[in-house]
Amino acid sequence: MDEVMQLRETTWGGLTCRVVDDLPDGASPQLGVVFCHGYGAPGTDLVPLAAALYQLDRRLAESVQFLFPEAPLTLEDLGMPDGRAWWPINLDRLQRQLQAGQMSEVRNFQPAELPAARQALMDVVGEWTRATGLPMSRCVLGGFSQGAMLSLDAALHLPESPAGLALLSGCLLNEQEWLPRGASRAGLPVFQSHGVYDVVLPYATGLWVREFLEQAGCHVEFVEFDGGHEIPWDVLKRLATFVAQRV
Secondary structure, eight states: OOSSOEEEEEEETTEEEEEEEOOOTTOOOSEEEEEEOOTTOOTTTTTHHHHHHHHHOGGGGGTEEEEEEOOSEEEGGGTEEEEEESSOOOHHHHHHHHHTTOHHHHHTOOOTTHHHHHHHHHHHHHHHHHHHOOOGGGEEEEEETHHHHHHHHHHHHSSSOOSEEEEESOOOOSHHHHHHHHGGGTTOEEEEEEETTOSSSOHHHHHHHHHHHHHTTOEEEEEEESSSSSOOHHHHHHHHHHHHHHO
């Protein structure tokens, strides 16, 4: 990060949050972007995205504040002392289900910890709105992998639509609860990306998400790329433009 960019750590919604901005002195943000990391990553995993997005579109530096909440569960017992999770995942079981074509089980998976994680994320957004004086409609929710799933789930439960969604390499889950809520988000702008060669969450799982969102009436910008479970530079360039359009 350069010497102008500010990084601070706070606690919102009971979660440790890193807040990053590059606003001019005395300026307030016009938009917030909340990015949730994926399963097994440390809470700081996505923080460098802020600097990358500022670099790609300098308009963001004048108006956007980024928030990076840290998932509440530790994975130290699994040999990942810095790893965090929004809810436990049995990766071997998930891969067996996908390989066996047990799509209904994957699409309707309802983690017991999901409601608590959702509420914590919604509380983060609520505390950000109180701190900035901005409405929820001035906040973009997003994340990578498990964080993308959580951000979509939270967006469907918020009392009003966020400014947009940014879903990077996510998957459909909790489908039976999501379906009746989808129509309430008609018109919501969504940026979605997924790697064609993703072996963690296969490309088809990203298409499930796109289909759900489009049927709900969301405006989806879907970016596929020749890669795996990752966030390539070309995706970041498109994401920077998407965020700038929400300001």
